[in-house]
Amino acid sequence: MAKKEFSFNQAVREIEKILRDIESGEMDVDKLSVEVRRASELIRQCQKKLRSTEEEINAIFKDLA
Amino acid sequence: MNEMLTLSELQLLIRDSLYLSLPDMYWVKAEITEIRENYNGHCYLELVEKNSGDTNVKARVRAVIWNNRYRFIKTYFENSAGESLKAGMKILVKVRIEYHEIYGLSLAINDIDPAFTIGEMAMKRQQILKKLEDEGVLNMNKEIEFPFIPQRIAIISSRSAAGYTDFMKHLSGNSNGYVFYSSLFEAPLQGSDTERGIISALERIAGHIENFDVVVIIRGGGSQTDLSWFDNYNIAYFITQFPVPVITGIGHEKDLSVTDIVAHRSLKTPTAVADFLVECMLNAENYIIEISNELTDRSLKIIEQTKEWMISAKMKLIPLARIMISGFREELSSTLVNMISTGKEYVHRAKLIPESQKGRLSSGMRSIINNSGSLISGFSQSTVKNSKNFILSRGKTLAGYENSLKILDPVNVLNRGYTITSMKGKIIKDSVELKEDDQIETRFRDGTIKSRVV
Numbered sequence: 001m002a003k004k005e006f007s008f009n010q011a012v013r014e015i016e017k018i019l020r021d022i023e024s025g026e027m028d029v030d031k032l033s034v035e036v037r038r039a040s041e042l043i044r045q046c047q048k049k050l051r052s053t054e055e056e057i058n059a060i061f062k063d064l065a
Numbered sequence: 066m067n068e069m070l071t072l073s074e075l076q077l078l079i080r081d082s083l084y085l086s087l088p089d090m091y092w093v094k095a096e097i098t099e100i101r102e103n104y105n106g107h108c109y110l111e112l113v114e115k116n117s118g119d120t121n122v123k124a125r126v127r128a129v130i131w132n133n134r135y136r137f138i139k140t141y142f143e144n145s146a147g148e149s150l151k152a153g154m155k156i157l158v159k160v161r162i163e164y165h166e167i168y169g170l171s172l173a174i175n176d177i178d179p180a181f182t183i184g185e186m187a188m189k190r191q192q193i194l195k196k197l198e199d200e201g202v203l204n205m206n207k208e209i210e211f212p213f214i215p216q217r218i219a220i221i222s223s224r225s226a227a228g229y230t231d232f233m234k235h236l237s238g239n240s241n242g243y244v245f246y247s248s249l250f251e252a253p254l255q256g257s258d259t260e261r262g263i264i265s266a267l268e269r270i271a272g273h274i275e276n277f278d279v280v281v282i283i284r285g286g287g288s289q290t291d292l293s294w295f296d297n298y299n300i301a302y303f304i305t306q307f308p309v310p311v312i313t314g315i316g317h318e319k320d321l322s323v324t325d326i327v328a329h330r331s332l333k334t335p336t337a338v339a340d341f342l343v344e345c346m347l348n349a350e351n352y353i354i355e356i357s358n359e360l361t362d363r364s365l366k367i368i369e370q371t372k373e374w375m376i377s378a379k380m381k382l383i384p385l386a387r388i389m390i391s392g393f394r395e396e397l398s399s400t401l402v403n404m405i406s407t408g409k410e411y412v413h414r415a416k417l418i419p420e421s422q423k424g425r426l427s428s429g430m431r432s433i434i435n436n437s438g439s440l441i442s443g444f445s446q447s448t449v450k451n452s453k454n455f456i457l458s459r460g461k462t463l464a465g466y467e468n469s470l471k472i473l474d475p476v477n478v479l480n481r482g483y484t485i486t487s488m489k490g491k492i493i494k495d496s497v498e499l500k501e502d503d504q505i506e507t508r509f510r511d512g513t514i515k516s517r518v519v
Contacts, residue, residue: 008212008213008214008349009212009213012213012349012352012353012356015353015356015357015360016356018360019356019359019360019363022360022363022364022367023363025367027367029367029368029371032364032367032368036360036364039357039360040357040360043353043356043357043360046349046353047350047353049214049216050214050216050243050244050346050349050350051242051243051244052244053244054244057217057246057276058246060276061217061246061247061248061276064248064273064276
């Protein structure tokens with residue numbers, strides 16, 4: 001279960017890597033569009049993670065209480 | 066000698082001699098092993114002296130603080146030391162020896178020196194810290210990387226504690242609308258059960274550790290300021306070994322307990338802990354926004370650069386191509402003109418040249434052609450600017466060939482007094498080629514005559 005879980009840390013690391021790759025100046029326009037699409041998807045997921053409740057985690061915490 | 070005393074007479078005798086021989090008040094240091102307040106406001110204690118280094122009791126005595134003194138001593142001590150009197154605490158007290166015929170010996174405490182206890186507590190704290198340091202574990206919890214978003218929180222507190230309610234209010238009511246998940250692991254946060262309770266809560270959390278980003282230990286502030294329960298080696302050691310960051314908010318303004326010191330972070334109050342967690346989320350979101358802006362800027366810059374590059378390449382490429390094409394065209398046409406005119410002349414003149422010279426001429430022609438060919442390929446590789454030099458040098462080469470052609474011109478040969486003999490347009494070099502009655506033509510400088518061989 002933990003495998004497929006979205007990790008904020010990992011997402012941020014991946015976005016940072018994409019940014020570094022772009023900054024290195026060795027990215028052509030075709031690759032750029034693929035990477036930017038990936039990064040914006042990660043950013044969207046990060047923002048979602050901060051603000052919307054995940055029922056799965058809620059259920060786990062209910063069991064713990 | 067047969068005089069007998071009653072028990073009470075003996076006790077009075079003992080009391081009188083004690084008071085006579087020990088009439089003063091004495092400052093005594095001792096450790097509290099038991100303490101309780103009576104319903105009528107008196108405070109009863111048991112004091113001991115232990116052998117240093119072990120727990121064996123070297124001396125033991127009962128003590129009392131009468132209610133008229135206790136009200137003063139209690140307030141004074143708590144205000145000064147930030148702690149209430151409790152078992153395990155070392156104190157320095159001013160005592161008078163009392164002897165009661167029923168209850169026996171006890172010490173009546175008249176005054177207390179909080180500074181002594183503060184010093185003792187600090188020393189104990191230092192000893193614990195030193196031990197943790199010697200074991201190399203003191204900073205282990207601090208060294209854990211703090212999660213980007215401390216969203217799933219294990220709380221060690223007491224449900225009834227005001228601090229817990231405040232904490233939850235600040236956390237779930239955060240104005241940014243961040244989501245938190247929390248689970249309470251109840252434990253006593255004061256009294257002799259503190260150690261066992263907190264360690265047990267940490268153990269329960271450790272059993273579900275994959276679900277938690279952070280542990281908080283919180284306790285309401287207010288009048289309850291006993292920190293010394295947290296100057297505890299076992300609690301501290303457990304925290305240093307804990308796999309996720311531990312944050313404390315156990316409500317003490319002035320001092321840090323050992324628990325605070327080994328924790329990843331210590332804050333003064335439960336609400337401060339909640340605000341800190343919200344701030345972490347805010348920082349994470351700001352970072353995401355920042356990095357996403359950076360990403361957009363960078364990408365736009367790359368696209369812009371690529372566009373500019375394409376435009377400028379297009380602008381450079383077209384005129385450059387035009388210049389090159391027109392350069393080639395000029396070159397080709399002038400080469401053609403030269404070749405044609407030179408060739409025409411050559412062909413024309415060749416008719417007049419003796420057969421022996423023809424080989425040389427045609428090889429010369431081939432060489433011209435070859436030269437021109439290599440010049441053309443040279444042009445195609447060179448810039449337009451260079452092509453002018455090529456044209457010039459090629460012109461010189463052609464002029465050179467023209468000169469050689471002039472020397473070979475048959476007119477010059479005839480001028481030197483030679484004649485050219487031919488038959489049916491074919492130049493005759495050897496006399497054996499001719500027989501009787503052959504009609505030949507002889508060309509002189511100024512004309513041609515026909516004659517017949519005899």
